[in-house]
Amino acid sequence: xxxxxxxxxxxxxxxxxxxxxxxxAVRNQHAGAGMHLPPLxxxxxxxxxxxxxxxxxVRACAEHDAPIIPYxxxxxLECHVGAPRGGxxxxxxxxxxxxxxxxxxxxxxxxxxxTRLALNEELRHTGLFFPVDPGANxxxxxxxxxxxxxxxxxxxxxxxxxxxxxxxxxxxxxxxKTASRARKSAAGYDLTHLFVGSEGTLGVIAxxxxxxxxVPEAASAAVCSxxxxxxxxxxxxEAVQCGLPLARAEYLDAAAIxxxxxxxxxxxxxxxxxFLEFHGSPREVEECAARARAIADAHxxxxxxxxxxxxxxNELWKARHNAxxxxxxxxxxxxxxxxxxxxxxxxxxxxxxxxxxxxxALAFPAIVLGHIGDGNFHVVLLIDATSAEEVxxxxxxxDKLVARAIAMDGTxxxxxxxxxxxxxxxxxELGPAVDVMADIKLALDRxxxxxxxxxxxxxxxxx
Numbered sequence: 001x002x003x004x005x006x007x008x009x010x011x012x013x014x015x016x017x018x019x020x021x022x023x024x025a026v027r028n029q030h031a032g033a034g035m036h037l038p039p040l041x042x043x044x045x046x047x048x049x050x051x052x053x054x055x056x057x058v059r060a061c062a063e064h065d066a067p068i069i070p071y072x073x074x075x076x077l078e079c080h081v082g083a084p085r086g087g088x089x090x091x092x093x094x095x096x097x098x099x100x101x102x103x104x105x106x107x108x109x110x111x112x113x114x115t116r117l118a119l120n121e122e123l124r125h126t127g128l129f130f131p132v133d134p135g136a137n138x139x140x141x142x143x144x145x146x147x148x149x150x151x152x153x154x155x156x157x158x159x160x161x162x163x164x165x166x167x168x169x170x171x172x173x174x175x176x177k178t179a180s181r182a183r184k185s186a187a188g189y190d191l192t193h194l195f196v197g198s199e200g201t202l203g204v205i206a207x208x209x210x211x212x213x214x215v216p217e218a219a220s221a222a223v224c225s226x227x228x229x230x231x232x233x234x235x236x237x238e239a240v241q242c243g244l245p246l247a248r249a250e251y252l253d254a255a256a257i258x259x260x261x262x263x264x265x266x267x268x269x270x271x272x273x274x275f276l277e278f279h280g281s282p283r284e285v286e287e288c289a290a291r292a293r294a295i296a297d298a299h300x301x302x303x304x305x306x307x308x309x310x311x312x313x314n315e316l317w318k319a320r321h322n323a324x325x326x327x328x329x330x331x332x333x334x335x336x337x338x339x340x341x342x343x344x345x346x347x348x349x350x351x352x353x354x355x356x357x358x359x360x361a362l363a364f365p366a367i368v369l370g371h372i373g374d375g376n377f378h379v380v381l382l383i384d385a386t387s388a389e390e391v392x393x394x395x396x397x398x399d400k401l402v403a404r405a406i407a408m409d410g411t412x413x414x415x416x417x418x419x420x421x422x423x424x425x426x427x428x429e430l431g432p433a434v435d436v437m438a439d440i441k442l443a444l445d446r447x448x449x450x451x452x453x454x455x456x457x458x459x460x461x462x463x
Contacts, residue, residue: 019047048095062172077417082420085453130213164210166196201452217280217281252272256327339379342414376414
């Protein structure tokens with residue numbers, strides 16, 4: 001790692017004042033380790049507040065060949081925002097404005113640092129909402145950068161479907177807008193979806209134009225337990241195949257329910273469990289719920305436990321979203337290692353069953369949970385990070401899980417992304433296509449300064 005040039009530090013200090021920091025505590029807050037990877041702090045942090053400051057910081061870094069790491073809320077799990085080569089973390093969390101809202105067009109433009117919960121608070125009185133819900137209160141820019149999805153993807157799609165356009169600062173300091181606000185276009189390359197999911201390796205996302213959705217007239221949520229994981233997954237598969245318009249279909253295994261009950265003083269039956277939610281008109285919600293209940297009965301499901309008002313539903317989903325943290329109660333002092341895969345829904349039951357057999361052979365606890373309506377599930381391993389044997393066993397488990405998903409024509413990650421943690425898995429999944437991605441990266445970032453070493457192993461660069 002080269003030393004940060006004094007001229008660059010002086011330039012950014014003049015530009016940002018106290019919002020440019022080389023303090024160890026600030027750098028450590030931006031180290032981006034994720035759950036199982038070592039922290040990699042940058043050499044300095046630039047806390048920007050507008051597009052013009054992003055442009056100035058990027059151009060200064062480009063002038064000195066200093067690595068740039070875009071940073072939002074730091075909620076990513078595969079060391080997306082670590083700084084393996086040092087450099088400058090550009091923290092956009094101070095860019096929190098809702099810049100434009102069109103109720104008629106059902107869209108808005110926001111600064112990249114606005115979080116999804118803050119956006120929905122801004123929209124509270126409009127009759128619209130932004131549905132993408134990865135659980136963490138991530139920034140909109142970070143969600144676009146990692147192509148986030150989550151519990152509501154089944155009905156509303158993820159960031160891929162809900163980002164209309166982006167304003168991006170490229171590695172050489174150019175500012176581009178990737179698309180207009182038109183709902184469809186045949187104008188040139190689809191640059192919007194090139195940058196969505198690029199994990200900060202192609203540029204810094206400064207502004208995001210989003211598709212919004214009407215708040216549903218009615219909503220209800222239900223919890224249903226099963227004797228087997230196969231019964232739970234089969235219920236969702238059949239519901240999806242029947243065209244049932246589920247808004248959410250979440251699975252927690254028995255171990256996860258034990259953790260949730262302990263952490264939140266709930267009393268769910270400690271069995272394989274589905275969390276379901278239905279949106280629409282009151283009649284649509286009632287009919288959808290009745291059909292889902294009949295399908296669950298046919299697969300060994302127990303009685304539905306309902307949460308009808310918004311407060312009860314929020315408490316229900318709070319428990320689901322925090323199941324990973326709740327799992328720490330199963331082994332106090334353990335370090336969680338969260339991984340995910342996604343498979344075609346026809347392969348889901350077999351993939352989860354095989355995964356749970358592998359968990360049974362581990363010497364440490366683990367939970368399984370996921371957005372099984374779209375074939376995506378997560379495993380949280382609770383390991384002693386000081387034990388070389390447990391770390392090796394966790395890595396072996398993860399490698400086997402990824403290999404199984406890829407063999408089923410699935411993917412090594414449904415929503416966590418690649419970062420540093422899954423670079424080898426991406427190569428296993430896509431082979432030569434990764435080289436094409438690297439060519440695109442180097443075409444836009446010849447010196448490889450933009451979030452280097454993420455998605456790809458270290459790349460050659462050109463002066």
